[in-house]
Amino acid sequence: MSKMTLAAQPKLTQREIDLLNQLLHQETPVTLVQIGAEMSLSEHQIRYALSKINHFLSQHSLRWVTLDRDRLTLPQPQETQKALAYFVSHTTPAQFRYSQTQMQRFILLKLLLSEQPLSTNYFMAALYRSRTTVVKTLTEVRAICAGLGLEMEHVKRSGYLVNGPKFKKLVVFLRLLMSTINIREIYSFYYRDNIYSKMGELVLFNVFELDQLLTALQKTMVYTKDTTGIDDTDFFLLTILNYKLAEMSSTSRLADQQEVLPLAELAEQIFANGRQGDLAMERTLTEQLNHHVEDALGLEEPFTAAFSNVLSHHLRRVLFREENELPPVVPPSEFMPGDQKHLRQIVAAGITKFDIPCFSSTDIDLVTAFYASELEKQKPQSWQPPRILVVCVEGPALAHILRNQLSRLMPSDQIDLAAVYEVTESKLQSYDLIISTVKLPSADQEKVLLLKPPFSTDLLPAVQQRLATMVRSCVITDDAQFTAVTAAVRATTLSLDEQKELERQLRGILTVG
Template structure:
């Protein structure tokens, strides 16, 4: 209970006078009637009774105080912890107060109590209680109502008290609680409402003192949410201990003690996780420092440490992050690879099953700490890509290498256009065709330009000369998460929030140019499963696979012959994955219209190579426009995935594969 301004003024005046102050003197000095004086004294006595202090007595129209010092002590304490003046609470503040009062109380609370304390109408309080009901329902907390008795929350659960803490943090700042405890008198009028109308002050001080002492034993590592959770449980435990013994009281004491024990155990585990997170952070920093210059700060270190704590918790609970938008990783592939490898190798592979999404999330947080200019910061390397025809494979490969190097620094040509003197114009030459007349470290030869192994091989060469520019929209994530943790606490599902925010922010990190609609000849009859072609020669397999495009008018007969001659002359450069060939020639070799056909052979076809390379999937592509290349890049990305190949090889998945191909080609249904 607290005193109104009139009650404060009257009690202060009485205490300033000697015993025997007559009511007539009060009338003249304060301008109060006899009835107002007697009513106000009755309210003051209610306050003094709640503080176990001596009451004011009226004897022969004079005011008498029993233990003046005790009354003065309680009055001084109250005034030092309250703010003067009138104050109108907002509807949201009143709603939070009602909710807190119901969450902390064990007995029914009538509507009249709220109208009196908040100085609001019954209609307003009833409307606010409807909102409180909905809040409780969303949290799955039962709220009972009994006519003429009021409202009560019967359930005793940790969720109830954790919900109390989350609402308390929204209503007042935790610094007000410390200020109240240390009698600094620096808090708001809403703080008055909380301290004097929700809590019993003597129990609150005792609970705060016990919690503060505990926090000192754990080296002050408790965050605000953990501190408040422990404080409120201590408060409730002390309150229930003062009740008369009965079965209900004993059950509540048992539950509260269990909640406190669990909280202490969780905090001890949290400290262990914090130490592990700090050690993991140092390990990651050491690995990253070999390739990047880090800009470390107290802020970034704290943000990373908190994130790694949540990462460690998810690993222990076998509940890894899933479905994170990975677009931003393409702008920092080397950083991602270093972090992914480091996480899996940490402390004897403690986190060996870490997912790509988890590693990507750690990478995202590190983007904030990377300087815009690493130790090595030179111009992008000039790259030349050589293919048999210089059109299809080289263009698609250019798109993949553009993840690491600005596309304007990459050129593509056909093998017959290459001249040895061009070596001096480029830093690297990537070729799918062997160049016997050239012997240089600049030349990188590969039979499978689309394998992950090849991309990992060239990535360090290309990235080592590049400046890393953080994606600014995404780097705001650490600031956003810090605010969420501060405002909402650690009890919520932070990982789910992180994933959603990443999907929002990362969606704009890489703004890909829109792909114009490209018309490809393809219908369901052009995905063919061959089951009766045992011992088929490779030339026959190529001709068989090209027939669909020939019949649909996409190519001329000479296009097929050119494909065969290219394989005879240049070898197996058209292999894009184990057992998969993307066969093609140039647009000038007989392409009439963009077209695609796909053929799956039950019995692999043996193509000419050193060991005789078995091919089970042949994709025939014809392209007459440059804007077709992004479409083919998407097709290659899909078909080179192990899961996609597994699905494609099974004829039972034919309809599913046709739908996927149509999607990649931008077609709603086969043409």
């Protein structure tokens, strides 16, 4: 066996080492059910561990563990035993070492989600660190909890427990989770069993009970399928609520109505965030604000019902998050389309006039941008553009702004919106261009335009460049069609030089046979 440097060796956690040892000591092929019962692992955990083991075997030029009709077979046991023995004998704690911040976040996430005290030994095993290091980190976590208005208690002979209002603990957990790992990683793991980061693996396999997490994700996807206006923050809060309810059910704690009812009521509040019949107040506020803006600007045409519907859902999210201290949407400074100081003053005056509570300066900026993008919409062009999907992790309101900006280049009915959790491989295949504010590993990367930041002023030029390469198969020889193309270009708000350049490129492309 060729020796590998420690840096080059693939990482095997204790779970993979134990599983490989189990397979090495089996005289006959063993089933997934048998190995799961022996090691107290779910089928999902075993399959993921096997993918790590097979990667380890590939690095040593050994054949993979095979899975045939639910039976596991290790083709080269003697050679595998040697490779594993070398790995274990040369493994140092540095290979499993996490930074101090990563350890703090992991410990706090686990304590926030746990209803029972957790021992120091648990964190030592999960983090591969000494008792001294773990105790020091727990002291740091205690200070973090105090700053958050929570109390970390040491229960004698049991371990550590975070005390505080249950909903507040969930909100802090949600904020910390979304800042610790990319939420796309959770979707990718659900759909494709892929994990892309060290912290993602640590959190998914050690903070959560994996089977309960997958069940909670599945349940949330089912009953939010027909819900409009829900974004990823709401989605994951619902998932965590479902997870906690499943946890209570598995431990026969559902009889405690004092714990269950607040969670059920909270879930119902979030449902109201997307249900048509529960937006009476928000629709009234939207109608009043629309009339205010229309009168102030002297508009002849009222805002559309589609625009009012999306704005109503956005107002609902703002009010709900402020009431419950959820993380707000903070768009980048570049998203404002042009100089909109006058429009912002009109919107701010309307919000004050109609006594809409809980609106921060950022919220006013976002609603101003929402109105500005709606006012900038142009009539559809005469040529048939490709189908486009806009995926925005910040939520449907900001995705709607992106669509309105893109409608300067093509009809808005060719542009669909989707939350990240709705994106599947089959859905992506039906679109010609995907514009996303977050990486989409499951998509054909040639079709994806990643926006960084989401509302960059480079959006339209980048899309124009993509469109220019996508319409080469079109053939236009009719003068009337050329005239239509020219009119469509000149209907945009681009500068004269930009219009001429775009017109020249389109004419050159569309005449290619």
